[in-house]
Amino acid sequence: MPPMSDPAQIAAMRPAMEKMQLGMPYQTTVDRTSVSEDTVDISFRDGTSLPAAFYKPSVQPASTGPLVALYHGEDSSLAFLAKKSLLRAYNTVVVSVNYRLAPEHKFPRFIHDSWDALNWASTLGADPFKGFIVGGSSAGGNIAAVMFHLARDQKLSPPITGLSFVYPVVASQDAVPKELAHECTAHTQNANAPGMLNAETLAFMRKCYNPATSSGLYSVLNWETGQQDLPKFDVLVCGLDQLRDAGLLYVRELQKAGVGVKLDVYPGVPHSFDVIFPPMNQAEDLRKDRGEAFAWMLEGQ
Template sequence: MASPATKQVAVEFPGLIKQYTDGTVERLCEFPTAPPNLDSPDPKTGVSSKDVTISDDPRISARIYLPKLDELGKRRKLPVLVYFHAGAFCLGSAFSALQHGYLNSLSAEAEAIAVSVEYRLAPEHPLPAAYEDSWDVLQWVASSFSAAGDGEGEEGVERWILEYGDLDRLFIGGDSAGGNIVHNLAMRAGEEGLFKGEVKIKGGYLLHPFFWGSNTIGKEPKENHQNSLPAATWRFVYPSAPGGLDNAMFNPGAKGAPPLARLNCDKLLVCVAGKDQLRERGVWYYELVKASGWKGEIELYEVEDEDHCFHLFNFGTENSETMIKRLASFIMS
């Protein structure tokens, strides 16, 4: 077998990922994994966590977080957040140390159960695989609520949702590609209904959402727009996307895209960063939803002097902690 040094590169995003002509993939930007805190809660936050397999074919799993419960907490129901990680659909993991620290803090601050989804990655599994996996996990969580009446549920993990989860406070949230997933799941829930229409999404947050399109908007540079990093990434992770850059999953404002009034949740929080290449798209999405006739509440939150996913890459800084508090406030309100 040829070594990476001798194989021919088919596609490369420098410092991030390479795909070779033989189909193999080398990820250059990977973070170490972190084990769950089941037997011993996280010492800083008191949050417990465990991993669960939701499907074997395809392989879909998640890490579940349960905040520390006092006697009052054991008697009340908690909001449930289904979370989708960043990584341009081709990088990242729910089990990385980067995500683990973030979800421990968010679960503790929001006093919420968090379900962090390990969806399949492109290019081995091109889109729409990540969308399908994420939808399956959201349906799985919704079905957990309905199981409360018969006491059924997978050992341990669903029990946390059954015993402590609040049916009326189901949230979805994600960063970058995860924010894109949030939009698309809220749209799909509006079209198909979530778990036979028995469960509704209370709210969703889109943090630095990964949207683009064939035409520039706002202050986006016009030069090389269709060959920019967001455009090239979309072609890499979804080469067969109908409409290309103007596929509705990537460009919610494209001609022929489904009406945004179909979004199935009560409220949305769109977060942008002033130095982020995707900043204009986040603001544009916020304005599109506001003008769509959607009946929910939407809010825009901007951190001017930060860049894309700063709250992850600069975890523990003052701005990162402020962001976590803002997300927690959205979930708790």
């Protein structure tokens, strides 16, 4: 695979990266025997369309259930949902949202695509009034959080009822508000952490999509209308992750605003550890914690 230095090489790297993802250990843990998979096209505001995968119980339930929209890298979440039977337990429709990628499509294109897709997702045969959860891990967590804030401000109907926020990209160091920046030390402590994300990789990712770091569409810590009146958040943070402290800062800001938050921290493990090392005890803890969080977010729906 070419070195991660030139964004122009990304298109050439994608087939190898997709093949590598299919070979990840977590793929062997997926039980798809009772899950139906289909593909539909999402249309965006400029007339472009992309395919999106959606999943539902293979046996048609008596009534429709909640909707879960996942922003990639969330394939591991699909594995989790299928393995833990949440699709069956809640008759859930799960959508793996697609959007156009950097570096061909710069910030904020992927945000616009993600918002268009979220509005479209409610047409897929689920009943979002029984629960509408948006989820994302890593960069997908960043997108999911932005969707949450947009949905609140633009009064999306049916409303989102919960967010699953897994080792998220909340903000790069230069996007953290100045008064909070001294609390973020993970970017130096964990610059050479093992796994999928180190300082070099993170810098390369930013170079690819070139965000406006002061924009709330990049970091919800800078959202103009604040964090109040948001639904339930499930937040998972890794101790050896460069993204750790910004995630914890965001949890504190949510709690200060009166938002219900379930926080789970996994000490001593790096970003995406559950994807790389699914047999680990802490990876099993993460899957258990997510099951409890989904049940919590669907309470009372």
